[in-house]
Amino acid sequence: MSIESAIAALKPQFGARLSTGESVRDQYGRNEAWYPVTPPDAVVWPETTEEVATVARTCNEHGCPIIAWGAGTSLEGHIVPVQGGITLSFDRMNRVLEIHDEDMDAVVQPGVTRMQLNEELRATGLFFPIDPGADASIGGMAATRASGTCAVRYGTMRESVMALEVVMADGRIIRTGTRARKASNGYDLTKLFVGSEGTLGIITELTVRLHAQPEAISAAICAFEDIEGAVQAVQQTIQMSVPVARIELVDDVCIRAINAYSDYSMAEAPHLFIEFHGTEAGVAEQAEIVGEICVENGGSGFEWATRTEDRNRLWAARHNFYYAIKAMCPGRTGYNTDACVPISRLAECLMESRKDVPEDSFLATTIGHAGDGNFHLSYMVDPENAEEIALAKKLADRISERTLAMGGTVSGEHGIGIGKKKFMAQEHGQEGWELMGQIKRTFDPAGILNPGKLVPGN
Amino acid sequence: MSIESAIAALKPQFGARLSTGESVRDQYGRNEAWYPVTPPDAVVWPETTEEVATVARTCNEHGCPIIAWGAGTSLEGHIVPVQGGITLSFDRMNRVLEIHDEDMDAVVQPGVTRMQLNEELRATGLFFPIDPGADASIGGMAATRASGTCAVRYGTMRESVMALEVVMADGRIIRTGTRARKASNGYDLTKLFVGSEGTLGIITELTVRLHAQPEAISAAICAFEDIEGAVQAVQQTIQMSVPVARIELVDDVCIRAINAYSDYSMAEAPHLFIEFHGTEAGVAEQAEIVGEICVENGGSGFEWATRTEDRNRLWAARHNFYYAIKAMCPGRTGYNTDACVPISRLAECLMESRKDVPEDSFLATTIGHAGDGNFHLSYMVDPENAEEIALAKKLADRISERTLAMGGTVSGEHGIGIGKKKFMAQEHGQEGWELMGQIKRTFDPAGILNPGKLVPGN
8 A cells, every 4th residue: 555556556557548657757757846756666658548447546545645647737746646656648649639620629538738739720710719828728627727828809718628547546447518509407516626736536528619810919018107007908908898809917026037938129119919810801990999098008109010911920029938047037937926916906016026026136038928817926946045945935925915915826737736835725715715625535535646736734 | 383483573674576376476477488477476576785684584484485577687696586485576576776988887776687788888888788688686587597688798607797796595684796897706695696596695785796888889780601601710710719799590480580570681591690899990890800710610701780770680680580480380389499609519509409409399599699609599499388388398308418418518608597496417417516505595594585496405
């Protein structure tokens, strides 16, 4: 009854698809968060749902932790095997199983990445809009309820996942949801697994909603005198129901870095990066309305990109901002925050959080999925400097406290994992968090599914 | 330890706000479904969340069922006290507590009805779009995951409920969700309570998402040669991402009844009733695109209504279709079905279901929230004729079987209650349904919350 005995029991069935080799374990022990490399005791690569069920059943019998692993891009330590155990990699379960053009949905295995899915969709006129920065796996994105720049228009994984196949801790295989667009058919188990971070079950198949590629796309950037003006413009855009596809806040520090990194020469001021999807006329009208709103709020230099290459260049600048910042701060790494507040509090929350950063400390950058009230303040710390990391943590905690005081959430899209666990009782109330713990214990009495994350006392 | 002792324990605190009078009990014993009048043992009218918690705590101690009651308009027997107990009426918890214009959300008590909320929102430029036929309570709508004609554009209660206050079976008061537009903050308890039909907790406060009243609205109706053509037009509209606000299928039988009941003279053919929300130009463009799609699919007589009074008249005709049908079939009542399938299967599902109805039996009408793949076949039965009701039940069951075979759900928007319970194992698999039962027992070990509904073995 141990991790070792679970590995021994699984080895005969999985052979080379179960590894205890040091380099492999090290590779799966890394994480994109601030946790030291923590290798699992073994890595297993199942190829079918039944094999996942075998792993679960065996681990459940032996009391061995299972950490489901998609692309390893999560940001709050979700994949860190803090209690050891077996990392279950979905590298070999990465096929797009069905594409239903007419119904605009697709059935995929959890290891499919978002870019892979969009590649396979290219000929259909459909696309999958959820775009966290990394090329994350769809399974992992569901598990962390991921979103990205298009959430303001297309929603998050919460709205995108229609149905799931899930292996429970004891090896039971269940199916949740249907391919119908709505349902009043009992408890919404699909939504319960979405965002459960591998602690309630192991997602082995997903049906996701797709969208039609718009007839026309145009993008624009606009500089603002101050962040308040930019946020105000976003707020008015949302209130006027302009169906912007993206409306991203990029602060002056990021712009400076982007200018230095690529061959842009944008004004060193806060910017909005905006994208419009629709018909030719619709896109033009949206752009006109938003252009006016921007000017009214101190925006200037409204710049257009209707050609695909210009648009791609613009979004590449936005997406690569982190590399630009890294280039500007050699040897430093971003310590990321993820506040999300009601949009009326966004400017205030953001400005206060920026003011918190002592002038003589590290650089802090801000990008924001402003239409959702979500922003990421990122502290460029020296990873070797414990003092700086301690300060970053302290500042990040202050953002979380502030966010909660404003009626928001400590995590807009990165999840809870290990990093945000300490705020769960405060955000949900002790009673609410305990209720999550009760659900966890009901689904996984032995506590083998991604222990140490999200719920109380595990 | 009984229903009687629970009532006796509550009586001193609630006084006249707890009634065991026969006429009151009878009133709360009625339902809009096909279940005989089943009075509860008592009705209680709490005024605060704390009072609801007192009721729950007391009933939990005494093993007395609680049936939460909003407006009593549910269609699957959700409010029938099949095991007796206390009906908890939200008549006195019907205030709109907060309206946040800037964030476009509102905080309401569960007894607020959807029309009441829209009345209170009138001055704000915002509206609440979820519109089941009846003037249901927001609490009840959340509990049954209701939707309506606008779901194709604005989603259902699933997308509308942002946060809840819930009294648990043992009287604990918890809060779920936040006013932020998205979150990756642990298990989605909000979505778990939405659609739980009063079996997991008692909703005592809701934060709901609002939308901006569109600058322009126009509506249109269009006649089709056949239902297939109408459904095809809907499907193409959705695939082209035209953001229709409503796209409703109304069959020839309904049109005949509407013509007879009001002073319309529409062609006696299947129709689409469509509404567009947007800017002036946007609405005109949408209408043009959809108009073309309709003509390509055999639509004709495309008729416009941009003036508010014409539009209201048109939607009144759609909303009153049931009274029109009732007028056409004196003494008869509709036996409603609620299938929802992937849109590619909608025409087939609908046509086969219509063909099932023997020619020498009752009239059957079809209306459909076609953009969602959801339709209601309604059998106009004589409520005194057991044979007809038996036939209606048999036909309805066949629709459910067919829906499941096509990858859909047995309930698009009416819920499970008592009526659809027999299909739960088939829709979710025995394992999936049992998992719902496990959640139920975890939340409500004594089984006092709306027993006899939704979950297995209670």
